[in-house]
Amino acid sequence: MNYGVALFPSKPLQDLANSYRMRYDPHYTLIPPHVTLKEPFELEEQELPSVVKRVREIAKGVDPFPLEVYKVDTFYPVSNTLFFKIREHSALTELYEQLHTSPFKRNEKYSFVPHLTIGQNLSYDELSDNLGRLKMKQIQHEEIVDRIQLLYQLDNGSWTVYETFKLGKEE
Amino acid sequence: MNYGVALFPSKPLQDLANSYRMRYDPHYTLIPPHVTLKEPFELEEQELPSVVKRVREIAKGVDPFPLEVYKVDTFYPVSNTLFFKIREHSALTELYEQLHTSPFKRNEKYSFVPHLTIGQNLSYDELSDNLGRLKMKQIQHEEIVDRIQLLYQLDNGSWTVYETFKLGKEE
Numbered sequence: 001m002n003y004g005v006a007l008f009p010s011k012p013l014q015d016l017a018n019s020y021r022m023r024y025d026p027h028y029t030l031i032p033p034h035v036t037l038k039e040p041f042e043l044e045e046q047e048l049p050s051v052v053k054r055v056r057e058i059a060k061g062v063d064p065f066p067l068e069v070y071k072v073d074t075f076y077p078v079s080n081t082l083f084f085k086i087r088e089h090s091a092l093t094e095l096y097e098q099l100h101t102s103p104f105k106r107n108e109k110y111s112f113v114p115h116l117t118i119g120q121n122l123s124y125d126e127l128s129d130n131l132g133r134l135k136m137k138q139i140q141h142e143e144i145v146d147r148i149q150l151l152y153q154l155d156n157g158s159w160t161v162y163e164t165f166k167l168g169k170e171e
Numbered sequence: 172m173n174y175g176v177a178l179f180p181s182k183p184l185q186d187l188a189n190s191y192r193m194r195y196d197p198h199y200t201l202i203p204p205h206v207t208l209k210e211p212f213e214l215e216e217q218e219l220p221s222v223v224k225r226v227r228e229i230a231k232g233v234d235p236f237p238l239e240v241y242k243v244d245t246f247y248p249v250s251n252t253l254f255f256k257i258r259e260h261s262a263l264t265e266l267y268e269q270l271h272t273s274p275f276k277r278n279e280k281y282s283f284v285p286h287l288t289i290g291q292n293l294s295y296d297e298l299s300d301n302l303g304r305l306k307m308k309q310i311q312h313e314e315i316v317d318r319i320q321l322l323y324q325l326d327n328g329s330w331t332v333y334e335t336f337k338l339g340k341e342e
Contacts, residue, residue: 156193
């Protein structure tokens, strides 16, 4: 079964992201707008409890932090993806690092670029037609993130939340 | 903002439900297959913490329980909805009752019929064409439910999980 770890921003930021995803992201209906903290990884059912425990520890070890979105950018030419760029923050980096440290596999393929995807699998023409205009857009939003989520993937490609983990120590 | 409380069954039951929802449920892409415990209700942001606290208490007060699905049925003529009928269970009824007891509003409109929707807003012809065949289907599935979820609705009608609540006392 495929699992992943993500954070869902607030409704206003999700609504804003969806206004783009609707047109540019074929995953629009598969999962709400999110910041991926750990790409899909395979897990046997018997491994789940120890992974849940580890994600809970990681979440407890990182305090709630400000998430700041400040522009539209692309991974082109690596991929034809459009995203809201997220300001680097030590807490966000720490979450990502911990989720890619033993017992989890490292991500050898990419280094962490905090982002919220608003378009993907675009043709070169779609990307270049829109990129200039979108890069000019004034995007400025800041909010506090206080939770992350572990999700699993259904056969139709959509994602269901398995568990929420609050950041920082329990009240 | 609209909130709701639901339980998501296991992946196998969700995949089975989606094989029907794909054809019969226009909400297919808005939310994964679920059992509604509390229909959408409006909440101001400042009311959220006390509601979260109350849902957490309710979840703690009910132990994990078996969820049994045993046939396809319909709410016709009240509504043209198709669903997997869920065997009544005191724990499930208790969750529903608590979520409709002060500070929450009672549901004056319907009494609780535990179900997992697989089709809705069907025309009379669609419903009657398929109902006989679906009612004959051998549906038999049982699993343990150990968590419920509080969700909120985005502007596009889709739902994001806000928080997971484990049933019973914390380990």
